[in-house]
Amino acid sequence: MxxxxxxxxxxxxxxxxxxxxxxxxxxxxxxxxxxxxxxxxxxxxxxxxxxxxxxxxxxxxxxxxxxxxxxxxxxxxxxxxxxxxxxxxxxxxxxxxxxxxxxxxxxxxxxxxxxxxxxxxxxxxxxxxxxxxxxxxxxxxxxxxxxxxxxxxxxxxxxxxxxxxxxxxxxxxxxxxxxxxxxxxxxxxxxxxCRSPKESEMLQVWESDVGFPRPLMNREVLDLSGRLLAVVDLLEVESGTYGEYNGASHRNRERQRRDEARADALRGVGLEGFVLVAGDSERVWRERMASARERALWLPEERRRWRLGAFVPAPPLPDTEEAALDAIMLEHYRSLE
Incomplete structure (x- = not known):
């Protein structure tokens, strides 16, 4: 995300x-x-x-x-x-x-x-x-x-x-x-x-380049008690594979700490993931996707230790004029990264 x-x-x-x-x-x-x-x-x-x-x-x-x-x-x-x-x-x-x-x-x-x-x-x-x-x-x-x-x-x-x-x-x-x-x-x-351009690119590589079936995007993953574990960018339910694109907002220490905690929670219920970051080549994208899918458990629904939650759309926009102008400028400069 x-x-x-x-x-x-x-x-x-x-x-x-x-x-x-x-x-x-x-x-x-x-x-x-x-x-x-x-x-x-x-x-x-x-x-x-x-x-x-x-x-x-x-x-x-x-x-x-x-x-x-x-x-x-x-x-x-x-x-x-x-x-x-x-x-x-x-x-x-x-x-x-x-x-x-x-x-x-x-x-x-x-x-x-x-x-x-x-x-x-x-x-x-x-x-x-x-x-x-x-x-x-x-x-x-x-x-x-x-x-x-x-x-x-x-x-x-x-x-x-x-x-x-x-x-x-x-x-x-x-x-x-x-x-x-x-x-x-x-x-x-x-x-x-898809909620971001990189998520769309990731989906297109998954489907069009690697040839895997269409996954779900931006869906909640819950444990069997109904507790929210994460909202993942890409999720193939059948194999138990998920994918994330981590942009610039994931680089600070607190965000990295939370990302590791999420990854550990998802591993704990049997999901196998891959992470893509800025600067990776598309060859790396394809290799990580294929490798994660090969490692996935492919468990039938009755043996899964997680269940699927709702689609999560983008959050509401800021409603103040100052925040709106800041968002416009921030969006442009991010596009130049």
Missing amino acids: SGFHPRCPPPTRLVRPVRVDPDGESGPRRGTAAGPSWRTTSHGFVVPADVPQTVEQRILEAAVHLPEGGMVTGWGALRLAGAAYVDGFAGRKPRPVPVLLPHTSRIRGPGVLVERTRGRLPDPVVRHGVPCAPSEIALLHELRRASSARAAGVMVDMALAAGVIDLERARHVATTRRQSPAAAYALERACAG
């Missing part, structure tokens, strides 16, 4: 850019706008200089230039719907905001990636004052740009974890459009039980 949360906090300080106004009525005069109290967002548009430059603010600043009928799509629409995984960065470089336009429309302003269609545009969903493509369509647009089938699989799993798409609706929409092999793979094998 990692410190990642699949949903991002709702933006709380979005400010729509205004035009520079020679008369100073609907916006600041040119000389004032050039001063330290204002920040230029694009040609002729400004916001107050103290407006935080969050991902959502950048989407809003790009959306100011949308023509009639245009809408934000791709990662931008998913982000405004609440999906944390699509953070608008490629490494440290901001990605352009994808927009969907009628075929004959044009858009002015920097930082946008244009998609056009000759067909009927979907009815937009207005989020935080921005017209957005429905999330299922936005996801399909984003999947076209996935760097690999694995990356596409993570994207779909994280959209599901964030609760921003309906999987069956996305699959139906996909049948009406030409899709890449990566998108088809991602939608076919999608899992709603």
Whole structure:
């Protein structure tokens, strides 16, 4: 389990850019706008200089230039719907905001990636004052740009974890459009039980690379008296094998102490585990998975000393503005680790 949360906090300080106004009525005069109290967002548009430059603010600043009928799509629409995984960065470089336009429309302003269609545009969903493509369509647009089938699989799993798409609706929409092999793979094998990108990668290696049957994700493990022993990232009930991905939040001494206590409790009831950490190669992932499964006891249900509990979703988000902003920044910096 990692410190990642699949949903991002709702933006709380979005400010729509205004035009520079020679008369100073609907916006600041040119000389004032050039001063330290204002920040230029694009040609002729400004916001107050103290407006935080969050991902959502950048989407809003790009959306100011949308023509009639245009809408934000791709990662931008998913982000405004609440999906944390699509953070608008490629490494440290901001990605352009994808927009969907009628075929004959044009858009002015920097930082946008244009998609056009000759067909009927979907009815937009207005989020935080921005017209957005429905999330299922936005996801399909984003999947076209996935760097690999694995990356596409993570994207779909994280959209599901964030609760921003309906999987069956996305699959139906996909049948009406030409899709890449990566998108088809991602939608076919999608899992709603993953809570972090690394859990999705671990599941895909388990299933697609090693060829093991689909396990359960983020399930409680109880002893026979009903006492909670752990919530494990991956669990194959039949073999009694579990897996964990330990990210940066597991590196402090207290967390390591708790992790060892959990592992000991799980061994005590006959479960065999593997642990993956940052920096491991995928060869190591595959070897650890196969080795743990070979060591597993494969006990029939009547001989097991543990039982299965409930699925555990991601915890609620912080509800304060300060915590929300901290979470946005922390999420980005973790993505660079």
